[in-house]
Amino acid sequence: MSSKTVLIVDDEPAIREMIAVALEMADYRVLEAENAQTGHAMALDNKPDLVLLDWMMPGTSGIELARRLKREEATAEMPIILLTAKGEEDNKIQGLEAGADDYITKPFSPRELVARLKAVLRRATPAGVEESVEVEGLKLDPASHRVTSHGGALEIGPTEYRLLQFFMTHQERAYTRSQLLDQVWGGNVYVEERTVDVHIRRLRKSLGETHQHLVQTVRGTGYRFSTRE
Amino acid sequence: MSSKTVLIVDDEPAIREMIAVALEMADYRVLEAENAQTGHAMALDNKPDLVLLDWMMPGTSGIELARRLKREEATAEMPIILLTAKGEEDNKIQGLEAGADDYITKPFSPRELVARLKAVLRRATPAGVEESVEVEGLKLDPASHRVTSHGGALEIGPTEYRLLQFFMTHQERAYTRSQLLDQVWGGNVYVEERTVDVHIRRLRKSLGETHQHLVQTVRGTGYRFSTRE
DNA sequence: TGTAATCGTCACGGTTCTGTCACGACCAGC
DNA sequence: GCTGGTCGTGACAGAACCGTGACGATTACA
Structure with missing residues (x-):
């Protein structure tokens, strides 16, 4: 079972780092981008298996990037998890409508993150039917x-x-x-x-x-x- | 096609009556309960084909009852439509998350109610009861x-x-x-x-x-x- | 409200699996 | 027959994997 690649798009280095460590410990390959533009580019180039997207970012917001990724052929199937600060719960529906597959509220524990990420990946990868x-x-x-x-x-x-x-x-x-x-x-x-x-x-x-x-x-x-x- | 049974749970007799009449005209069998407790009991006892649930009720709320019904094995498959007053649109996602199958905003016309009810029933009853x-x-x-x-x-x-x-x-x-x-x-x-x-x-x-x-x-x-x- | 049931998690320990090594059999060419 | 290389084989220690009992938290129910 080859390890999956996850792209993190967040403007705060500390958060990226925290997530990266958690994911690497869980045996994921990690890519990082600090804004929506480079995140977009990396999503296209590296075809990660999943994208973690911060909601609020300077410039293009996470939700806007989510919409774009869902709109484009090459990245439409890519599962997206949105990260958001506490108290923005109302935006949840907006996020899901933008095409996000899940939605995690900060602060979250690394365990929770990994668990939900697994769940999303599980759903996204339909079991292949192999012949005997x-x-x-x-x-x-x-x-x-x-x-x-x-x-x-x-x-x-x-x-x-x-x-x-x-x-x-x-x-x-x-x-x-x-x-x-x-x-x-x-x-x-x-x-x-x-x-x-x-x-x-x-x-x-x-x-x-x-x-x-x-x-x-x-x-x-x-x-x-x-x-x- | 034998007529289906619908359980109405609403604390206002006038509304219950209005719905009951509309449904009976459309050839449904109707059960009524005026609070969540008796509604719950009737859902278990009578196994209706669908439950119409008022959101706001004294005591246990409709959404709470929805959650319970979805949690219990015997009633988990039972389709639920939530009724809510205008202006509570934000709760929509909450309702759907609780497991409701549809969501109707008061005031609604009897025609609309019956139409959506039919749609839900159509979706909810895939061929075949579960066999042992x-x-x-x-x-x-x-x-x-x-x-x-x-x-x-x-x-x-x-x-x-x-x-x-x-x-x-x-x-x-x-x-x-x-x-x-x-x-x-x-x-x-x-x-x-x-x-x-x-x-x-x-x-x-x-x-x-x-x-x-x-x-x-x-x-x-x-x-x-x-x-x- | 208290009691029972159920759930998800953890830690421990036994079992199985894995990768490596060392030794010897086998093979080809001289 | 000798030699250098290749492969089969048994043993072994560490890692991975799974079964299991216990625990705290939550929920159902009386």
């Missing part, structure tokens, strides 16, 4: 998150599951350890290449005698999933 | 709001009930904590993901030895309801 794959009686079903061999369930760990899923959807092609780390582990983790070997081993073990042969070593290169040979 | 589900002797019956194990009643809390209902109508599929929060708790609540674990625990406890195995942990992902394995 089957090969020689070996079946992987993403919906139930299950691997079966001729109907019987297979014991398989999380990483082995992802590895197998990748292989079954990318058959007949050899991948280097490096490529597998990218695809299965996710781009920015530092892991020894040999670690792949260990998980290949574990995957083979999980697959058992019946299906071991599907995971093939390509000496000098890496591994391959194939029914042939 | 049974699996391996475990039965959940939405009508009676009961869970039984081979006929014997099971102690189960509200949240556990909703969780079980969701699971039983979505078997064989793994859900992340996040998805469960969306589906069972409702989109915009801000709750820790681990809270799901706790309710899973409570659900398992309620299900007892006999049915525990149906609620399965999918390590690294979430949970699943399944009869297999």
Whole structure:
């Protein structure tokens, strides 16, 4: 699960900093902008997964920026959370009408912020429907998150599951350890290449005698999933 | 099409009468209550198809009653239309947040009332009443709001009930904590993901030895309801 | 108003998973 | 047979993950 990017647009550095720290601790990537103009530009350039917008800012206000973002094709789907000072509750409806997805009143706790942000992101990212794959009686079903061999369930760990899923959807092609780390582990983790070997081993073990042969070593290169040979 | 029942809750007899006449002419069955307490009781007893609720009433207010009705399982699905005096427009959002389905400002014409009432009813009644589900002797019956194990009643809390209902109508599929929060708790609540674990625990406890195995942990992902394995 | 039920959160501990290492088997070319 | 490189394998410590009991807060109900 790759971490999401959040753009913070607020004119007060202290607030930005506070939010940034909270979000980074929760494993989000953070971008900052100190006014609506640069915020707008960054939203276009970096395509963040969510925008945190201060209501009151010198120059273009947050709500105005929200309207603009919602109006433009490229950013219309981008979830927006408005930040507002206490006592401006009445503006809530205005904010929501401008297209904001949620609305947080200052002061707020970092916990609350992260929780609501998660909730908004959850709503915004519809679950993808993945098809199940089957090969020689070996079946992987993403919906139930299950691997079966001729109907019987297979014991398989999380990483082995992802590895197998990748292989079954990318058959007949050899991948280097490096490529597998990218695809299965996710781009920015530092892991020894040999670690792949260990998980290949574990995957083979999980697959058992019946299906071991599907995971093939390509000496000098890496591994391959194939029914042939 | 059998005629629908509408419950009117308003402290002014004249208004009740006016509405009642309009509705009866449009072939609705009408129930009347003059305060929130009896309104609440009648909503439970008579299960009207829709509730017309005056905002301002002596004692418990209409909006408060709306909140209660939405909170209780038995009446949560019941559509609510709030009636309010002119000039209280600002409260609109409050009303909608309390769970009201529509909002009519006095004074209104009988024609308008009936029209909007029809619209709400149309939206609110999707095809099909909820059917009871049974699996391996475990039965959940939405009508009676009961869970039984081979006929014997099971102690189960509200949240556990909703969780079980969701699971039983979505078997064989793994859900992340996040998805469960969306589906069972409702989109915009801000709750820790681990809270799901706790309710899973409570659900398992309620299900007892006999049915525990149906609620399965999918390590690294979430949970699943399944009869297999 | 007090009591019971329910809820969300936390902290602790057991279990499982993960990444790394070390050792040895295997392979190709000399 | 020797050699350098590659891969399989078992072991292990730390991290991640999940189950569980307890607690305070809120709400329902008498």
